[in-house]
Amino acid sequence: MDPVVFLFALLQGLIQYPPPVGDGLDEETHWRMEARAKYLEWERLRLEQQVEQLSQKKMPHLQLLAVAVLLALVNDVVNGAALAENNNDNDVANVVQEEDNNVDDRDGQDIMERIQGPVQDLQRVCEWITDLLDNYTICFGHVLSDSFYPVLHRPIGVGSAFEGWSPREQDVVYRVLIPMTPPRGHSFHLELDGEGQRHVRNFRVRVQLECTCTRQQQGENMLCFLHSPEEELRSNQDPSLLDTLCTDSYLDVQKTALWFRQLVKAIWPALPQSHNWHLMLLPSRRSCQFKVTNGEESFRIEMLFGVWRGDSAIFVSSQPREAYTLSTAWPESYAVAEAEFFKYIARQAPPDSLHLKCLQFFSRLVLGFSFSTYTMKTIVMHLLIAMPASSWSRGHLRERLTDIRDSLHICLRQKCLQHFIVGNRRFPQDINLPPDVRMGRTYNLLHHLAQQPAAHTQAMRDYRVLHKTFKRTALGEDD
Template identity: 70%
Template sequence: MELRAKHLEQKRIQLEQEVEQLTLKQSGGAWGDLLRFAMQPRQVWVVAGLFVLLLGIYFFWRNRSNEAENSREEDEENHISDNDLTWLLDERIQWPVQDLETDCERIIDLMDNYTIYFGHVLSDSFYPVLHRAIGVGSAFEGWSPREQDVVYRVLIPMTPPRGHSFHLELDGAGQRHVRNFRVRVQLECTCTGQQQGENMLCFLHHPEEELRRNQDPSLLDTLCTDSYLDVHKTARWFRQLVKAIWPALPQSHNWHLTLLPSTRSCQFKVTNGGESIRIEMLFGVRRCDSDIFVSSQPREAHTPSTFWPETYAVAEVKFFKHIARQAPPDSLHLRCLQLFCRLLLGTGFSTYTLKTIVMQLLNSLPVSQWRRRYFLQRLLDISVNLRCSLEKKCLNHFIIGNKRLPQEISLPLDITAAEPPNLFHQLAQYPAAHSQAMSEYQDLRRRLASVLRNGC
């Protein structure tokens, strides 16, 4: 701006000098005639009009010149900025090369094959009915914090079998920031003409001896503890089912299945030569026909086997897909998230904390503001929002209580109306934890500066 001002001042001085030189070249007689002409009463307004017209032309020319100069300078700045970002994004930062989208499609194809066989095997049983898998987690959102440790998670919705019903009961003894449910299994009367046509005995009204002799046990007798669906029992049953069905799947001809230890889900990996994919199959019950589930995935250590924590993973995946449909082709919102999460390794911050901050920014900024040229500004926004949240010791949950979510995301009424829990509640309770978090934030800033300066 100073250089521009000096440039304009030099032009003004040069113009004044040219006018003075032109004035000196004019004869005194000519100027005298002009003066006498101007002093005539009838010509005063004509001269004044000409003077105003000349001033208008001069200022119009000057504004157009300034606009052209500003436009040239902005183009040069944008060109330099784009070049700098190209150098930074493509040469200095090492991005994961794994094709998450392709792998996610392969996982869903595998899960669809499993779903078909689940239907065949369980059609006449009294085990939970298993439905089509839903991809959840970072990989299905389009990013991954660590390429070498990608876990493809899917959620298998469950509904009650014939003669049973599920009733979700919120555990009121838990802390406010964690919502745990229990799935109470209740037997229903099947003494109707339609049910009897299916050769099914009523668990409520037929003698127990007849039930034991002629019908498989109810769900209460297989996967429940004290009338509540047990996560551990369900996981063991699910693992046996996955292992038994595997040889019938088309993928078994080229891939090898290895089950992994897990008490609240079914984890396994499939390998084909040097390629290996790790998968975790969670199971859950949908709440009120919404995008909120209670699932087998624990939210805290030592979760009781009859506790099913509320999960918002399906709603979060739908939010990222909504953003992806609207975002321009060069949007870097996922790279911003991925870069920051890589910097978090070794710190006390969770990737969910950073994901929450990025989701909040995505929900408040236009998607056009995440284009390539705004990459550095968005990184700064993420850093500033993290710092402000740490200083306030408050980071609100993104889904709970959020009334500005896309309409395609369906929430139960109690979730929409609830006050969002504070993800930084521990910082407010423990001063030592807050001091540690602020120290780790300073270290995170130094890491980010180092990456932008030296690459990674």
């Protein structure tokens, strides 16, 4: 639909059916008003993104001006309705505020008791794993100091466990990303693979030899790969990275994973943890996965590899995002930026914030349905950035859980959920992103629902079942 026509239709609906205000509203009417307000807020955010995208497409000036004016009118209608309702409720709210706070707090406590599941001490385990990997990092530095393999840096905790939540307490994968930089005499150059789909950006890491004749002249124990005789190189120096972990001058993920697995196994006996824990390597083609056990506890760890995009929080990593990924393809990863976002929220949120509890509850609730836990994580991240941090306390727990449920419903109906980082102008400026990620064109995580009617039908069917489960487990309501 043409954006102008759509906005006219939306504006007409708002004018013809304004949200009711006034005293004496029953509970059902209040619920409808709240749902309508949430829907309009999501529409407003989506329209803002459309205006930015249309402006980048260089629309005719008159059409773009019309879109902007209509969006301003929509904002006025939404804000005006909210202001009218707020003014109408202020007098009553001031009288009963203290009583409502006590009721909401007790209500939140009741909900917490219903949704509380068996909680593993994620923070304690993450700290133990961080200590283990720090010991590994020290050994990596000693073993690889004079080699021409990638330089391995301190691992970065990513994924649900290091963010403070987990959908599966009994099957947690503690995932870390290990940044790599080129060894002496080499350089990395990222090349975007244009053959991939628009919503999956794959890169290739081209390895290039650099002249080190100056170092050789200064007495360093290294021959220049570019200008030293081949016979001298073969006799006196280890092979270059091009000859060990590359395929056609590009860093190979599978070769890197195999080399790293061998390194992890060889170093394990030198670590202090090896005296009380047992290491078991697990099969993996694009990462190093292993399990450590001590007879009482067992932790599964996955070590991914990544190359920085500049000095940003975006990497190209070994973790695949498609069913089949070429061994020289390194998909763009937002895992570190997402982990940084949760740290940013933790600094802003009050001590009693329950946003992680909300995310953990919904990530478990959707298990077995057609919605991914990443879908729920994305919805919660959008809500965290749209609402003040103070609104995630126990007294607001029922409202926030309901917001997440309603947001999922809206996304499924519209078959649209925008990626949280790519093209999100509201993403915190404190977290460094490459310009093409921050200002790029966002994409729809639910695009498959628009392309596959059967999948959308199944998703709506799953939502109806999930809605009943939500009412029973979170709100304590029977059908």
